[in-house]
Amino acid sequence: MKLGLHLPQLTWPNGPAALGPDLATVAKAVDEAGFEYLSVMDHFFQISRYGPPEREMLEAYTTLGFLAAHTSRVKLLTLVSGVIYRHPGLLAKAVTTLDVLSGGRAILGIGAGWNEEEAKGLGFPFPPLKERFEQLEDALRYVLQMWAEGDDAFSGKHFEAERLLNSPQSLQRPHPPILIGGSGEKKTLRFVAQYADVCNLFPGPDLPHKLDVLKQHCAAVGRDYDEITKTVALWLDIGENGEKTGQLLDELGQLAELGVQAAMGWIPGVPDPRVIEKFGTDVTPAVEKL
Template sequence: MDLRIFTEPQQGATYDDLLRVARATEDLGFDAFFRSDHYLAMNVEGMPGPTDAWLTLAGLARETSRIRLGTLVTSATFRLPGPLAISVAQVDQMSGGRVELGLGAGWFEAEHAAYGIPFPPLRERFDRLEESLEIITGLWGTPAGRRFDHRGKHFALSDSPALPKPEQQPRPPIIIGGAGKKRTPALAARFADEFNVAFAPVDTATEQIGRVRAACATAGRRPETMTFSAALVLCCGRTDAELARRAEAIGREVDELRENGAAGTPGEVVEKIQRYREAGVGRIYLQTLDLSDLDHLAVVAADVMPHLG
């Protein structure tokens, strides 16, 4: 079971805060450091303000050496697909081939309004996401010396040299997630290396994984070529007092976290993760909200990770 650290920097974090967490992630043996791609805090002031996901990952690419780096997930509304393909390929080169691209349609209307980003209706956002996936994979997959063209409803590329190429070949892994019952599984079957179910109960995750497996079969793809993952908020403590302190620090209740997250004693966290493993999940993103508490990660590394194989 891969354990990955997943952060929400829009809630209030500087680059230096993220660097400390990323270095702890690497030193403690976790598989990856991921971050959200948001520009507006949710239910908090979010000082000192947002950091850009791909600028952050570019910096971390040069200041780490082992861990995977990526987004969960980049909003397709934030960046044109051609420039995004360039940015991700460059960060992949800078990291020595450790980048993964999580890409979604975008959902948080308020942050689009706050920073002047167009926010089309849901159907159009999914259309744009599909075209973005076509363009990004098309640019990365075009052989060196060849040109790439795309004529779509929302984007047109003409005579592109399709450069630069990412370090990873044939391309960096692509992650798609969501709860949609039809279009989301179909897009995952077509484009994704990994499908993520975020903050969902085990039975809901099981149902959505089943839909993605069925979509793979319909598309002529072997379902076992897809990695399935889940994201869960982390709150782990060796004692009741430690657990309560960590829950209070993120503004949550212990009982609610035990029900909905990877929360409780280390043994309880192991048990919860094992339930997702039985549902077909092979990777867990631990949403880490208090970025000042590096001891939290140390507890998981010492008392949870060794029991998951």
């Protein structure tokens, strides 16, 4: 089992002027504490789970590039990029750039997108759900072709391109891993089986069922279910003084028994690096044995 630190909110005590130094400190601590993943939101307004929309939110790929410069081993991604926010050519180029400059540590996290408030607020198109899923499948086909050899044209339902030239290519070959977020049984998990290397699900009573559905989709498209890394979004809380460490390890153990290979989540107390350092001594060594 592996852990990932997710940074869903950046309303930190020292304010926006200190976000650069504070993020650098957090990134260094994550790298040294044995975390496998470091992820950021891909939103433009804060989402209601973490606060009002006016709270601080940084653009995702600029932030990941900054984090790449302050880390050496942790894998970098968004949880997750809404397909409506970037043309797939721009998205593939951004992730390729991140992969090259990080030494091969980029992951493409992607989904259909859901935040109508920020889309309408900033003037992004927000088509109906059916069309967003069509765009998602187009984007998945597009980025995979852009990371492949050659520079042929692309034709999809919503995107057309004459030449998918990508130079330099990603360092990870055949391509950076693709993570699809979401647990919709008809389309999202089918897309995972067909296109993704990693899935991100929610832990809960229906998780075994969702994994069974993914297994069925894999069988239908001839994909090895075991090739896909199963991750969950989980609140990583060990308590102010570590008093909840055992409870978290028990929960992670139960997830590991289901076949989950990584948990990614927010740690209460961040940006204080001491809480991350405590994970490095008390949690990540134990989690690696699960």
